[in-house]
Amino acid sequence: MNIRQIPRISLRDFDTRRCQIGKELIEAAENVGFFILVDQQRPSKQEIEEMFALSTKYFALPDQIKARYPFIREQNSGWEKNAQIRPSTGVADPKESLQLQYFRRNKYWPNDLSDIPQFHETCLNFMESSQDLSMKILSIFAVALGFPQTFFSEAHDLSFEDCLSTMRLLRYHDVTGKVSEMPQWRAGAHTDFDVLTLLFQETGGDGLEVCPGREAHTNFAVGDEWTAVPARTGEITVNIGDMLMAWSDDRFKSLYHRVKAPEPNGNLKARNSIAYFNQPRPHVRIEGPTGKCRALTASQYISNAMERYYRPTKGPE
Numbered sequence: 001m002n003i004r005q006i007p008r009i010s011l012r013d014f015d016t017r018r019c020q021i022g023k024e025l026i027e028a029a030e031n032v033g034f035f036i037l038v039d040q041q042r043p044s045k046q047e048i049e050e051m052f053a054l055s056t057k058y059f060a061l062p063d064q065i066k067a068r069y070p071f072i073r074e075q076n077s078g079w080e081k082n083a084q085i086r087p088s089t090g091v092a093d094p095k096e097s098l099q100l101q102y103f104r105r106n107k108y109w110p111n112d113l114s115d116i117p118q119f120h121e122t123c124l125n126f127m128e129s130s131q132d133l134s135m136k137i138l139s140i141f142a143v144a145l146g147f148p149q150t151f152f153s154e155a156h157d158l159s160f161e162d163c164l165s166t167m168r169l170l171r172y173h174d175v176t177g178k179v180s181e182m183p184q185w186r187a188g189a190h191t192d193f194d195v196l197t198l199l200f201q202e203t204g205g206d207g208l209e210v211c212p213g214r215e216a217h218t219n220f221a222v223g224d225e226w227t228a229v230p231a232r233t234g235e236i237t238v239n240i241g242d243m244l245m246a247w248s249d250d251r252f253k254s255l256y257h258r259v260k261a262p263e264p265n266g267n268l269k270a271r272n273s274i275a276y277f278n279q280p281r282p283h284v285r286i287e288g289p290t291g292k293c294r295a296l297t298a299s300q301y302i303s304n305a306m307e308r309y310y311r312p313t314k315g316p317e
C-alpha cells in the first residue's frame, strides 16, 4: 500500500497567509495532485450540509420526475442512473447523478420540483461559493505557471453564457443485502478531464481512493497502489484535472481515483458526494508555458474526453 499522504491545507486567514498557503497548494499540486482543504470561508460547513440535505431530497424523488431532464452527453447535463460506463471497468457505476451547468440554470435545471422549491436557489448559491473558492486556488496556480493572476478567473467567468463549469450531485446506491451482486467499484478508476475539481464528501461515506505516481499526461495510471482519502463533512477534497495537467505541461498531476464498494460489514447505506468541476469557456486555448502538450480549445478537449468516458474502451493489459 502506498503511504503517500494526501496533504491537508488550512485556508484560515487566506488573505494574510496567501503566500504560505500558496506554497502548500503548489507543492501539493506538483507532488500529489490531490489535497484536502479545511477552514475555508465559502462554502461553509453549513452550506455544505444544506446542499447534501437538498441532494438527498432530490434523489428521493421518483425516477419519472428526475427523468424529465435526462442526461444529454453533448451538453454534459442532466440526470442519469446506472448509465456511466467507465473505460477502466467496462460496466456502469452503480449510482445516479445530476449534472448542472451554471449557464443552463434557466434552461436545463429541474426548477419545477414542487416538493423542493428551494432547489434552484440553493444550487445556485452553492455553485457560486464553489466558484469563489476555486478561483482563489486557481489564482495561485496561474501565477505559479507564469500567467497573470486573473488568467483562470477570466477563462472560467460564470457571468458569460457559455462557461462550462458544472456541479454534479452523486448518489451511490444503498447496497444492503446486495454487496455480493454489486460491482467492486462504486465509481471505476478515472481521471477528471476538467481543470480543477472540488469534491465534497460526507462523514461515513469512505471509499474514495487515489493512485499517486502519475508522471505524464497519458491514458492510464502508471502505478497501481491506492491511497484512501477519508470522507468528512465540511472538508473539501480537491484534485487537479487533466486540462490543468496539460495546461501546466504535466507539472501539476491529475491522478486516477475511484470509489470502492463497501465491505460486507461496512457502511452499506447510500453514499452521497458532490463535485464542482471547473471547466473553461469553449474557445479558451489549453496551452502550457513550454508547449509540451498539444494545444486544444476547451471545447475540443471536453468533446474528446466525453467520447472516451461515456463508452467502454479497452484498458491496459
Ligand SMILES: O=C(O)CCC(=O)C(=O)O
Residues within 6 Å of the ligand: 168, 170, 187, 192, 199, 201, 208, 257, 259, 272, 273, 274, 275
Ligand atoms: O463520489 C466521489 O467521491 C468521486 C466522484 C468522482 O470522482 C467523479 O464524479 O468524477
Ligand SMILES: [Fe+2]
Residues within 6 Å of the ligand: 190, 191, 192, 257
Ligand atoms: Fe472524478
